[in-house]
Amino acid sequence: MGHQSEIEKKKYRNWVKGGLAYKYLKQGLDGFSDDVVKQEQSRILGSINCTPGTICNQCIIERLRPIHACRTISAGNYECPWGQRKCNCLHLKKKKCRLKVCDFIMEEILQSHESTPPTPNWTNTDIQKWCTEPWEVAKCFINAPGYSDKTKAAEIDISGLLHVFINNINLHSHLACSMAGNNIFIQVRERRNKLFHSNTMEMEDLEVAKCIDDIVRILEDPKELSGRPEAQEAVRKLKQLKESKFIITTNNEVDVCKEALLFVSQKSDELKQVIEDGKIEVRYVVDTYTTKAKESIEKCQNAAVKEFNEHSTSLYERVKKLETNIPERMEKLKTDISERFGQIESDVSSVKERVTALESKVREVRELDAIRDIYRRHFDYVEGKQGNQVHFQKMLIMIFE
Ligand SMILES: [Zn+2]
Ligand SMILES: [Zn+2]
16 A cells, blocks of 8 residues: 555544544533533522422413513614524513413523523424423523434434533533633534534544544543543543554444534535525515615605795795705705615625625535535445445354354
8 A cells, every 4th residue: 555545544544533532522421411401400490489390381482571671772673681683572572471480491591691692592492391301491502403303412413412511601510621712612512513524534643632632631521520430431432542553443434424424414404594594584684674765765755845845835035045945955855865875785785794694605505515425425335344344244154153
């Protein structure tokens, strides 16, 4: 084998090792995640001022009125005190929770969210199970779609689990590491995105070493994780992975390729959804402003006509005054119209920015689809290899029997 292909093979082995490191991270984190998520739900339910065991299964996210009320900025203009652009508090017709449970939990979720303004994801959760299923509350902290049918850590991919730890500030109390700024959880999550975005399926030696070290650091967190047997077992496997004599089996390859393929497919679907939502939003904004622009023009026209009529019904002796006034008034109307258009133009430019952002997402989807094809072909290849191995083993057994 030539030197170049030797290096390529090594980088591919690194890539598989990187994928395995994430598999072990998940194995080490599943039980812990289930436990802390359960504790967090109990904490919230315990702090609600109601009869213990109260369960509400009547509320619907879209119709729930939160506890916080919106603020009035000017007549007919409201804002959410949490700074959310879309919030049920802005729609006065929403209904309160009959049992005063769901609105309380919703407020707790907003309070616990790491980002400002809070950005909980209401699409993965079933509000009617907030009182009974801990993960229905926790899933509000996963900023990606595709988790609505998941009920425990074992069913949630590592990216989803990392999201929950990053975004729910109450879970930080279970960790000794600093969760401020660009913390280790964020770095580990981003590295996984990079790993599974690689169309060469390669990873450098230093990168894979750093990847494994950071994952070990998470699992050896001294507060609670380091004392858990499954985390210790995962660390043992991760340390083996770092040894040069570590042998990558075809099964390992199949596992990692499957995971990479799943990741790329999910990411692509996710982006397609973002693009669809964006299109609807842009269309809505454009429609609203078109209506507004038409109204503005009509208003100015009507004012001009009214002005003219008023003046024309005046007495003859005021004609002189009129002659000087009308051009002045018309000038003012002109500036009014151009000011209004200036406002509309700035709104339109923000829509244009949104469209540009969406276009870049469209490009990303195309790239992901190309990577997915590469992964699929490779997956078919390693799966075939796995099949051949099984076949070969069976033949050996037959020969020696
Ligand atoms: Zn609000
Ligand atoms: Zn309710």
